[in-house]
Amino acid sequence: MALAAVRSGSPARQPRERGQGGQTQQSLKSAQTRARLIDATIRCIVKVGYANTTTPQVAAEAGLSRGAMLHHFENGSALIKAAIVELHEKRLRAFRRAADTENHDVDALVRAYWRQLQKPAFVAFHELALAARTHADLAKILQPLQVEYRERFNAQAVALFPEWQGDRERFDLAMALSQTMLEGMAINVLTGAMAESMVEPMLGLLEDQIRAMNPKLSKGGRAKSAKDQPD
Amino acid sequence: MALAAVRSGSPARQPRERGQGGQTQQSLKSAQTRARLIDATIRCIVKVGYANTTTPQVAAEAGLSRGAMLHHFENGSALIKAAIVELHEKRLRAFRRAADTENHDVDALVRAYWRQLQKPAFVAFHELALAARTHADLAKILQPLQVEYRERFNAQAVALFPEWQGDRERFDLAMALSQTMLEGMAINVLTGAMAESMVEPMLGLLEDQIRAMNPKLSKGGRAKSAKDQPD
DNA sequence: CTCAAGAAACAATCATGTTTGTTTTTGATG
DNA sequence: CATCAAAAACAAACATGATTGTTTCTTGAG
Incomplete structure (x- = not known):
């Protein structure tokens, strides 16, 4: 995965309505997907080790395409x-x-x-x-x-x-x-x-x-x- | 580096006169080079971690070309x-x-x-x-x-x-x-x-x-x- | 209709193993 | 003793496979 510098302040496309307050169904689904991706990442680290945790791995583990994943996180x-x-x-x-x-x-x-x-x-x-x-x-x-x-x-x-x-x-x-x-x-x-x-x-x-x-x-x-x- | 199965019993080209006894100068230099490569490998693992220890890394650390290295070890x-x-x-x-x-x-x-x-x-x-x-x-x-x-x-x-x-x-x-x-x-x-x-x-x-x-x-x-x- | 979610295709990079080529040692022969 | 061929040390180039970030495309919600 390699973790390089990330342009600070611009996650892929964070929904503008942040926090736990009332959201549109889209931003809620977005949050869910983000959580699913984060969980998948952790599972991957445990399963195959940090070094072998690749973006395709995580996407597969989360049941998403790599494109969808990079839509939420822009970056490994x-x-x-x-x-x-x-x-x-x-x-x-x-x-x-x-x-x-x-x-x-x-x-x-x-x-x-x-x-x-x-x-x-x-x-x-x-x-x-x-x-x-x-x-x-x-x-x-x-x-x-x-x-x-x-x-x-x-x-x-x-x-x-x-x-x-x-x-x-x-x-x-x-x-x-x-x-x-x-x-x-x-x-x-x-x-x-x-x-x-x-x-x-x-x-x-x-x-x-x-x-x-x-x-x-x-x-x-x-x-x-x-x-x-x-x- | 990845470490996969190695065809057992056939190191790249082990000198036929093994052991510490009297050797030709070639096999001695070969042993030296092998040792240098092994040392370089360990240094690499310490320096950049096992996951990032690549064959080019080791070769560079040992001051050899990758080809020379694979002559002695056939395999990462x-x-x-x-x-x-x-x-x-x-x-x-x-x-x-x-x-x-x-x-x-x-x-x-x-x-x-x-x-x-x-x-x-x-x-x-x-x-x-x-x-x-x-x-x-x-x-x-x-x-x-x-x-x-x-x-x-x-x-x-x-x-x-x-x-x-x-x-x-x-x-x-x-x-x-x-x-x-x-x-x-x-x-x-x-x-x-x-x-x-x-x-x-x-x-x-x-x-x-x-x-x-x-x-x-x-x-x-x-x-x-x-x-x-x-x- | 507009924008976000999600997917697929693409070019670039990098490590790996393999193959081919070059230099040096060795020991055998004339 | 000189020479030569074989083998080993070493080097470089190549093809393959995988991962990464980017870009383009489709679908569905607001």
Whole structure:
């Protein structure tokens, strides 16, 4: 797909009535088609990888002709950018959802984030993140989103663990630990560098470690050993 | 580069006098050129990513014409395969070297592996591993190497920590923890998902965790807190 | 009737594998 | 010892296939 510079400010032909307000049926259909294309792009990235995600691929996946697709996005790059934004918002939404519905204890949150990482959005994002290493244009788009993601992650966690804020340094460390370990596991499972049978014990280990780092929880929490995990 | 099936058993024109024994000057130069090409391939993967590593790229990087290159490797795929094998052996060599020269305490080994992950070989291997997710041919080559790597990793560690073998389950867990965390950190730093300032504290944290898991070391080892790391 | 949605055809670019040509090494022979 | 032919190293040109952006064309809604 290659993602080159896009003439800013002129998407192929954005309907003039923007936003969620009352639209004509045309602009509504247009929005639907745009969404369908963005979804198809993400599916393609997951299915064949970012590098092999071509415009014909995406068009086929969306059930449209390439011409129709370029009518909505004028450019392969524009499509990729839109997909990135959508992915980013997807991740943030999933965050908020998890924080709202789940139990707010360590185990539940670790498991919630782990489940999060099993979803296609993570695969797609990692594909993009790695491609950005050698693609300056991609990196320029992705970097601010990575920063925002990390900030939201931490902000969410701060809200969830108010009692932890006494030792902010240790808290940040625990957050980085969780992120690193879970994402590292996800990638290692993805690439076959780690056996899946290791996942459960590792999750337990991480939970123990987090509890051990928490100044408050370390007293009340059970000092679970790494081996009494249920199957 | 794309890596398709390669007619087995017929490299472009392997010199008939194989091995390291006495060769004619031609076959020696041939071996040199092959090595130069393999090196160029790895450099390309690191520089522009696996997806954008094309045959002209590699030839240019090696200072050869594409024709000359295809004389030695007949195929882009053959080159990739050779590069993979070379990378694998590089990683194993680095392993053995570290195990021979370094101090055999937890800190030294953690740092040694961390340094290992900063080298280009790791970047290249991760590029390949991720590409393999969507490339069946690549996966078929990489998978056995991944298995062997893990086995060597563990075997090396077993030899280094004989006192640990009482609780094999916990030992395996500690190994998986180290690998996951260090590789996860390396990738997260690579993709900008993690601030570099977090590296040092995280290394310390990992070392503490490993020590805490060791039945023997946990008594003798200093119960270092996560914050008394030197800068 | 006018404009947007959607489709199809087109030229340009690029990587790949193949084929053909040129130089250098090697070792065999007169 | 000089020479020559075969093979290998290296280079260049070619044809093919795929992707990209552009342009032209049809259809349906407002």
